[in-house]
Every structure is written in C-alpha cells, then in structure tokens.
Amino acid sequence: MTSAFLDALGADGPSADRAGKMDLYGRFVGSWDLDVRHFSEDGRERRRAGEWHFGWALEGRAIQDVWIVPPRGELRNRDAAANFNSYGTTLRVYDPDIDAWRIQWTDPVTRTFLQMIGRAEGRDIEQMGTRPDGQLARWSFRDITANSFLWRGEVSADAGATWRVVTEFTARRRKA
Incomplete structure (x- = not known):
C-alpha cells in the first residue's frame, strides 16, 4: 500500500510543460544534512542537527520536501514542539499564471501551517507569507551552490520594516 502511494506521488524529474521553471527548486532534489540554529526573541541560540530531503512530485509539476530536526534515529523528546523538534513537509508548485511558486508548509509536530509565494531574487530564492x-x-x-546553501527563516511584526532571524539551516548535500 505505501509503495503504491509513494509511486503515485513521486516523479522521475520535471514535467516538460513547465520547461526551465522547475529548476528554481529542482536543484535541491536529493538529501541534505543540516546544522540548525534557532534564535529566541531574547537572542539565545539553540543548535541542532537535522536532515532535509527534496524530491520531484505530482508528475514533475511540484517539488516536495521533508525536513526533520533532530535527524531520524536521534532521541526525540516527548514534548516535541517545546524541544524545537520538527518533522514536516513542504509542497512547492510552480504556477504559470503568477510566474511564481505556491508553497504550503505543514508540520504536524509543532502544528504549524503556512502558505507562501516563492520567487527568484537574483541568485537567491525568497518565499513570503503571513x-x-x-x-x-x-x-x-x-x-546556493551544487553542494550547499543557507536557508533562513525570519519574521516581521512591523509589516516588513524590520526582520528578526528565527532559524538558520546550513545545508550540505549528502554524498550518494
């Protein structure tokens, strides 16, 4: 049963009808090891390891990922959300109508659900949501390089006038 579901969800590569647009996130397909840094409002830092896996999905018209902090196999405390544990997924779908990506993040551990719009910003990628x-x-x-990138999560309480870094992931591609 699980194999049939994963076979239906996964894809071998990008769909031809999305041409080069899928490359924005497609370059991340594969597995990554993370050095995760959480910053509290008072400036304290908590550091953890994590893992992040990206794959082609939905006939190659989407990129889906799963990020896990701490990595599988490490002790995950009972009160997962209080211990900054995360085990969630992002579905990124390129929308030709807006020439951008519609993004849905879901983390059932922390009960976090977020919709965003993603676009290239020069050599970087920026996703915005509320x-x-x-x-x-x-x-x-x-x-972003072929084997590394920095992912940053920020929040703004003043409509974008100032931003506070909440989380940073330093990602390194896993060797095959």
Missing part, C-alpha cells in the same frame, strides 16, 4: 499570528514570514535560500 503567519497565523499576523506576522510576516520570509524564508530564503542563499549562498
């Missing part, structure tokens, strides 16, 4: 508490959320991929 959290349930009304704060703006900005997620960005920076310093």
Whole structure:
C-alpha cells in the first residue's frame, strides 16, 4: 500500500510543460544534512542537527520536501514542539499564471501551517507569507551552490520594516 502511494506521488524529474521553471527548486532534489540554529526573541541560540530531503512530485509539476530536526534515529523528546523538534513537509508548485511558486508548509509536530509565494531574487530564492499570528514570514535560500546553501527563516511584526532571524539551516548535500 505505501509503495503504491509513494509511486503515485513521486516523479522521475520535471514535467516538460513547465520547461526551465522547475529548476528554481529542482536543484535541491536529493538529501541534505543540516546544522540548525534557532534564535529566541531574547537572542539565545539553540543548535541542532537535522536532515532535509527534496524530491520531484505530482508528475514533475511540484517539488516536495521533508525536513526533520533532530535527524531520524536521534532521541526525540516527548514534548516535541517545546524541544524545537520538527518533522514536516513542504509542497512547492510552480504556477504559470503568477510566474511564481505556491508553497504550503505543514508540520504536524509543532502544528504549524503556512502558505507562501516563492520567487527568484537574483541568485537567491525568497518565499513570503503571513503567519497565523499576523506576522510576516520570509524564508530564503542563499549562498546556493551544487553542494550547499543557507536557508533562513525570519519574521516581521512591523509589516516588513524590520526582520528578526528565527532559524538558520546550513545545508550540505549528502554524498550518494
């Protein structure tokens, strides 16, 4: 049963009808090891390891990922949300009507659900959305190479005038 579901969800590569547009996130397909840094409002930092897996989905018209902090196999405490544990998925779908990506993040551990719009910003990628508490959320991929990138999660309580970094992931591609 699980195999049939995964076979139906997954794809071998991008759909031809989305031409080069799928490359924005398609370059991340594969597995990544993470050095995760969480920053509290008072500036304290908590560091954890994590893992992130990207794959082609929905006939190659989407990129889906799963990020897991701490990595599978490490002790996951009972009160997952209080311990900054995360085990969620993002579905990224390129929408030709807006020439951008519609993004849905879901983390059942922390009960976090967020919709965003993603676009290239020069050599970087920026995703924007509004959290349930009304704060703006900005997620960005920076310093992107074939084997590494920096992902940053930020929030703004003043309509984008200032931003506070909440989380940073330093990602390194896993060797095959």
